[in-house]
Amino acid sequence: MRGKRRIGLLGGSFNPAHGGHRRISLFVRRALELDEVWWMVSPGNPLKPQAGMAPLAARVRSAMVQARRAPIRVTAIERELGTRYTVDTLGALTRRYPKHDFVWLMGADNLAQFHRWKAWRDIARRMPIAVIARPGYDAAALASPAMAWLRRFSVPLSSFVNRGEWSAPALVTLRFDPDERSATAIRRGDPDWALRFAGPPPRDQLTHRLIPSGEETTAP
């Protein structure tokens, strides 16, 4: 019997959240038999410019709309933890939630540049990683420096799901109906999208605290 709750962590800018995030999260939840997926809305991706990044509160609100009536929790917990780098966030999260098992989720575009993240091998040692195929990025992900190291830890989906205990490093590759949607395309067609998500500060679904509605895109 499984003792711990199994949580998929999808970190992202969510600038804005879109149907692709929802679709891959529901798919991954079913495929990996997760209890929940947490969308961790980043105060500021260390590798992305601040220009063009909407305020954190608007991005969180867009995520709450996309996550409606789904086993997806939206959180900006990195703001509270004061972390920007994923390796630091995951350390703090696993300490705070010792009764949860986490798997880090990311699209193939992020695997393609994973070797540029701070202490990326330590991220892989901390929790299993599931990579979701993404149109236009799969070849780059396969050929990436991170994949050259990670591929030895590849685990077939069925044995990953059937393991009583998760261990790391472990890499699961998930392939299903490719989803073309991206926040870049949405911003191109609707540069003022964030105006529709103005309003009172939203409540963080993990910490139950209010997320300030001001500019929250501070660099690390």
Ligand SMILES: Nc1ncnc2c1ncn2[C@@H]1O[C@H](COP(=O)(O)OP(=O)(O)OP(=O)(O)O)[C@@H](O)[C@H]1O
């Ligand atoms: N259509 C998709 N297919 C697979 N993975 C996706 C898809 N959209 C987003 N993701 C993944 O979800 C996570 C958060 O994505 P993010 O918020 O950056 O959205 P995005 O559409 O990639 O944004 P942008 O176009 O601004 O880079 C990332 O790991 C990303 O790879």
Ligand SMILES: O=C(O)c1ccc[n+]([C@@H]2O[C@H](COP(=O)([O-])O)[C@@H](O)[C@H]2O)c1
């Ligand atoms: O820790 C790092 O060095 C690092 C570098 C780039 C991206 N990340 C994280 O990767 C996640 C996906 O970011 P994004 O902007 O591609 O949606 C998000 O949680 C970021 O904080 C983390």
